Amino acid sequence: MRCLLFACLLLATTPSLALDRFQVEGYMLPNGLQVLLKPGTQKGHVAIRLVVGVGMDDFSCADKELPHLLEHLLFSGIDASGEGGLEERMQALGGEWNAYTSNADTTFVIEAPAKNQRKVLDLLLALLTETRLDDPAVAAAKQVVEREDGGHYSHLQRWLDRQDIGHKASNQLAVELGLKCAERAEVHDLSREQLEQVRQHWYAPNNMTLIVVGDLDRLLPAYLERTFAELDPVDPSEHPPLAQIEHSAAAQRTLLRGWVGNGAKLHWLFPEPALDDQPYETLDLLKDYLGWALYRQLRLAHGLSYGPWSEREVFGDTVFLSLGADLARDDVPKARQVLKALQADLLQNGLDPATFARLQQAAVARQAWAVQGNSALADYYWSALGDYEDGHFSNPAKRLQTVSLDQANQVLRQLLSQPGYVRIEQPLMSDDTLMWAGGGSGLLLIGLMGAGLRRKRRTR
Numbered sequence: 001m002r003c004l005l006f007a008c009l010l011l012a013t014t015p016s017l018a019l020d021r022f023q024v025e026g027y028m029l030p031n032g033l034q035v036l037l038k039p040g041t042q043k044g045h046v047a048i049r050l051v052v053g054v055g056m057d058d059f060s061c062a063d064k065e066l067p068h069l070l071e072h073l074l075f076s077g078i079d080a081s082g083e084g085g086l087e088e089r090m091q092a093l094g095g096e097w098n099a100y101t102s103n104a105d106t107t108f109v110i111e112a113p114a115k116n117q118r119k120v121l122d123l124l125l126a127l128l129t130e131t132r133l134d135d136p137a138v139a140a141a142k143q144v145v146e147r148e149d150g151g152h153y154s155h156l157q158r159w160l161d162r163q164d165i166g167h168k169a170s171n172q173l174a175v176e177l178g179l180k181c182a183e184r185a186e187v188h189d190l191s192r193e194q195l196e197q198v199r200q201h202w203y204a205p206n207n208m209t210l211i212v213v214g215d216l217d218r219l220l221p222a223y224l225e226r227t228f229a230e231l232d233p234v235d236p237s238e239h240p241p242l243a244q245i246e247h248s249a250a251a252q253r254t255l256l257r258g259w260v261g262n263g264a265k266l267h268w269l270f271p272e273p274a275l276d277d278q279p280y281e282t283l284d285l286l287k288d289y290l291g292w293a294l295y296r297q298l299r300l301a302h303g304l305s306y307g308p309w310s311e312r313e314v315f316g317d318t319v320f321l322s323l324g325a326d327l328a329r330d331d332v333p334k335a336r337q338v339l340k341a342l343q344a345d346l347l348q349n350g351l352d353p354a355t356f357a358r359l360q361q362a363a364v365a366r367q368a369w370a371v372q373g374n375s376a377l378a379d380y381y382w383s384a385l386g387d388y389e390d391g392h393f394s395n396p397a398k399r400l401q402t403v404s405l406d407q408a409n410q411v412l413r414q415l416l417s418q419p420g421y422v423r424i425e426q427p428l429m430s431d432d433t434l435m436w437a438g439g440g441s442g443l444l445l446i447g448l449m450g451a452g453l454r455r456k457r458r459t460r
């Protein structure tokens with residue numbers, strides 16, 4: 001109750017709270033539900049995110065789709081009117097909803113008119129507590145999830161995946177290193193009992209965060225005390241450890257993409273080093289720097305690639321920082337030379353101080369306008385929950401500013417002194433090879449026809 005009074009007081013008295021994006025009204029309900037409320041600048045609207053701390057990483061390869069399947073099932077209806085009836089209720093409230101299952105969490109995303117925020121939350125609560133999982137609903141949800149995953153998992157696709165050439169380059173490397181499951185997880189063997197268990201063990205208030213941003217109802221804290229606070233907590237489940245690098249991978253591989261074409265994609269992937277004292281934004285800045293260096297070298301200086309890129313991607317406990325370029329197939333060796341030279345230059349001379357300072361300043365400046373409006377702010381809180389503590393999110397602009405050139409150079413050396421992994425994606429043959437092959441078989445055909453004619457003449 002104390003936290004309720006506190007929350008009411010804050011919502012009523014601090015319009016300035018709306019200005020500082022890193023400060024929120026955050027408190028925990030007695031059942032463990034974390035609540036984050038934030039008055040937004042846009043009137044008449046609220047953005048709601050309910051983040052449930054269960055994702056695909058919490059399950060073995062065979063069962064990875066369990067949380068995703070459950071997420072779909074929860075939209076199958078709360079009474080005899082079924083899925084359609086549930087959607088009609090949301091329509092009647094003027095809101096829209098969706099949900100997403102990632103490796104780390106399952107999140108319900110709602111946009112709604114401010115005047116109906118409590119009714120919309122009622123509907124969300126009903127979805128969580130009143131949905132009954134029955135076999136026809138499970139079968140229907142399985143079909144939807146299978147379609148989302150690209151249709152039925154064919155024997156050919158499974159074979160390609162086992163050879164790990166069906167994945168995109170970073171995924172393929174992650175499979176090779178043991179950071180990712182080799183085969184796509186399937187839904188048809190998942191049982192209703194398993195789904196009930198996921199719901200029971202993970203869909204508990206002490207494993208959830210409710211974020212509401214926008215034109216907040218003054219009665220919202222009291223409403224939550226009456227409703228969401230009634231959910232029963234459970235003994236928390238342990239998240240299993242994240243996958244680690246377990247195998248070695250080939251230094252270089254060519255991955256088949258289609259049959260004929262003159263394009264290719266070059267990827268050079270580096271597992272990121274563990275940081276000691278440096279802020280993790282150091283690697284964001286290095287990503288920006290390398291992206292710009294690629295643009296200067298591959299596009300402006302050598303005209304080899306129109307849109308080269310740098311990227312950070314997480315697999316299990318590892319992050320890959322990768323350099324990539326779309327190229328003409330014949331230019332792959334040239335582009336590799338350019339990248340090798342860039343690596344050698346960076347290892348020898350380090351980052352150019354002026355360029356680093358400019359990109360760091362740009363990254364800091366971006367923080368001032370990167371998050372606009374209620375929905376973007378709610379999404380930001382969702383993505384930054386790891387940085388939340390006692391009513392505050394830490395400010396990335398401040399962390400970006402603290403990265404020194406020396407620190408960045410240190411991490412850069414650790415990153416680039418590894419050989420990394422090269423993956424080249426290209427079709428089986430180029431247009432020219434096809435022409436040759438086509439021409440060759442054409443000549444063969446003409447030869448055979450000629451021989452046939454000669455034979456005919458002889459027999460005549």
Ligand SMILES: [Zn+2]
Binds near residue numbers: 068072145148
């Ligand atoms: Zn889905």
